[in-house]
Amino acid sequence: MATPTPTQVLSADEFKAAFREHPAGVAVITAIADGERVALTATSVASVSADPPLIMFSVSALSSSTPTILKAETVVIHLLNSDQLSIAKLGATHGIDRFADESIWSTFDSGEPYFHTVRAWIRGRVLSRTPAGGSAVILVEAIEAKVVDETHPPLVYHDRTWHSLGEHSRIEGV
Amino acid sequence: MATPTPTQVLSADEFKAAFREHPAGVAVITAIADGERVALTATSVASVSADPPLIMFSVSALSSSTPTILKAETVVIHLLNSDQLSIAKLGATHGIDRFADESIWSTFDSGEPYFHTVRAWIRGRVLSRTPAGGSAVILVEAIEAKVVDETHPPLVYHDRTWHSLGEHSRIEGV
Secondary structure, three states: OOOOOOOOOOOHHHHHHHHOOOOEEOEEEEEEEOOEEEEEEEOOOEEEEEOOEEEEEEEOOOOOOHHHHHHOOEEEEEEOEHHHHHHHHHOOOOOOOOOOOOOOEEEOOOOOEEEOOOOEEEEEEEEEEEEEOOEEEEEEEEEEEEEOOOOOOEEEEEOOEEEEOOOOOEOOOO | OOOOOOOOOOOHHHHHHHHOOOOEEOEEEEEEEOOEEEEEEEOOOEEEEOOOOEEEEEEOOOOOOHHHHHHOOEEEEEEOEHHHHHHHHHOOOOOOOOOOOOOOEEEOOOOOEEEOOOOEEEEEEEEEEEEEOOEEEEEEEEEEEEEOOOOOOEEEEEOOEEEEOOOOOEOOOO
16 A cells, blocks of 8 residues: 555545445435435434434435435435335335335325334434535434334344344354 | 424434434544544444545544544544454443553554554545534545455444344345
């Protein structure tokens, strides 16, 4: 590796190699703007603060849902269980209608579509959209939330596949 | 639940209940500013973009490391394996000297302390620090990175305990 200088930037391939295996919980984000509904699977959702209740996630310029999410005033962040892989795949598959199966989603009085069968959902107001390369970092303040189903373990994405946590994956302290 | 209005905000307890079980990969962030070295365990690290190589994470006002990270021009983000739980605990324990054991860390020519025994580390330049409640969202551009050890599975934090991924946790597609 060359001696770094202040202007040096890592190549995309080197960056992907370092980050590829970093595991993450799986979320699906829905929104509506200009009458267009979108659903996007994201592994970048994180809690920023509990008081005030703030959440962040990033959206890529490569996603067809991004323009709508950038226009939306509110979003719904769904956290998924491992038995809800089909919803994760729905929001991660290009070129399909994520709302074709009307039995799995409804609409809030405030207009946003949401999926009912999830671990938990959080509806929030977009506070800021910060450009970051071709992507954007979205900061959201939670308005309301519901824990729907805590009986199954959460879904984890790692190294291009899906995992389930539980007693089988738990490790003891050192 | 009351009908939400645009100014309604979720209580901290409701927010924590919804987010408590969201799993995440584990990282330790190190930095130096004004001669003070800090190390902070974070579960909010996410890739934002590969080209340019951008990473985000959040820091809480409750952490003693936050003032130094907010002053630092560069940071080192370490991604951890499940056999590196001791480093995760080091960066998550209040009131201890995270650099007491000099055998586990070194200093880059550029000045930042870093831990050698990790899955991968990424050294980067802080592009922005966005206040978010009492916390802050930090956006970092990667300068250099090294994958140190991919032979062990990554460490995951979930519901206040630690997990390891592998064939035992993998689930098949539906």
